[in-house]
Amino acid sequence: MDIRRTGIKSGRALPQGMGAVKEPPPMQASTSQQDQASPRRFLPSGPLRGRIRVAGDKSISHRSVMLGALAVGETRVTGLLEGEDVMATAAAMRAMGAQVDKVGDEWRIHGVGVGGLLQPQTALDMGNSGTSTRLLMGLLASHAITATFTGDASLSKRPMGRVIEPLSRIGAQFTPSPGGRLPLMMTGANVPVPIEYRLPVASAQVKSAVLLAGLNTAGITTVIEPVPTRDHSERMLRGFGAELEVEEVGGERVITVRGEADLRPQTIEVPGDPSSAAFFMVAATIVEGSDLVIENVGLNPTRAGLVEVLRQMGAQIEELHRRDVGGEPVADLRVRHAPLTGIEVDPAVAPSMIDEFPVLFVAAALAQGRTVTRGLEELRVKESDRIAAMAAALTAAGARVEETEDGLIVDGTGGEPLRGTSNARVKTHLDHRIAMAMAVAGLASKDGVEVDDTRPIATSFPAFEPLLDGARA
Ligand SMILES: O=C(O)C1=C[C@@H](OP(=O)(O)O)[C@@H](O)[C@H](O)C1
Ligand SMILES: C=C(OP(=O)(O)O)C(=O)O
16 A cells, blocks of 8 residues: 555645655645544543554654665565554655555565655655654755655644754754744755764654764764663664664763665564553553453563553553564563552653653552652653643543642542543643543543543554453443
């Protein structure tokens, strides 16, 4: 199947095709959201039971498409996440010359080779996806082409200065909107310069942007990571044949990549996304009588923080059939209902569960006693300000929550259901994780929880609602 014909729920206009356009396209905001919001009330639930399989890992899916598009030959990918974010990456890679097609259950990618990206003839519509935007800016930074990036209302508020800064040092030029935001136009360097860059924020996206720029930069590009973040780029770049080294020096990770790399096509099996499994881990934990197996969940240590934190709170999560899938540790998780106790969450664990805090706050709202989280400033620059959005949504549902500068303090019910939202709708702010977290809160409430818009769920986990409805049928 050609990606232009896959079912993209928002009806987003994705850039299509190639052409002989010399001028970069005009800067304009993306018109990517459907006009009508799609509200839904998530009602109290009976136990979650049986076996489910969540969607493919979003981070690995993005990187499979990007690296496949840079390898010469055919990369084959199974288990690719077919969410809107990954489809935005696929469309952008096609617009720059790669072939990305679905044949049966498999995605086939024919790459252009490192250095071979072509100038896109239309703006690259990144939709809601920060990962697509920042990693592609990295790729483009060392290709002498000009491109315009646009995004939806949420993405257009997110900071891009964090990648503009190192990529400018490599030699790329940027014309962003005020505040270093989208829409943004960039021109990659003619002769990119290898840099050594110490990450000022714990961000796998910034790390990956610099490493990807390094692929087409003669010499050695170095990223120093004081706090480890998800390491899929490092694992996959090695898998594709790049010369990449990781060393521990004085407690920091020093990552080097040798430029003018030749990438070899791969066969990739994408494991299930732990960030999607998280909603079901918490749902089965807080709904009485639940006993659910979530199959094929990626448990890369740089991603598995939530499992550890939930266990510290008293959750019963068993790892069955531990194995390796595509170079990543994977297991089936058996999750049974268990009473939770509030804890102080170690801020050091934050990068390994950065997308899981919205649903952790829901677990905390049902726990006995107080849960304190700190060091979560990064949550304020995701698809929404996730600290403020979850404080408002949980308060509307009857939870006791206090917002601090860098976290939430949650006083749990001790297992009693939340009141729910009888005549209000919680605001999701175009943020898929707020929508799914509050759906889970609805299961453990008296009146249910109504979320104002379920459309953003399709960015990362299109099958979330049918899976949830099926598990509690
Ligand atoms: O590299 C990636 O695939 C991602 C990195 C994280 O973002 P940051 O790098 O901004 O922390 C995460 O929140 C995002 O969902 C995916
Ligand atoms: C932050 C997220 O994604 P992105 O930055 O790719 O928009 C997320 O999926 O929670």
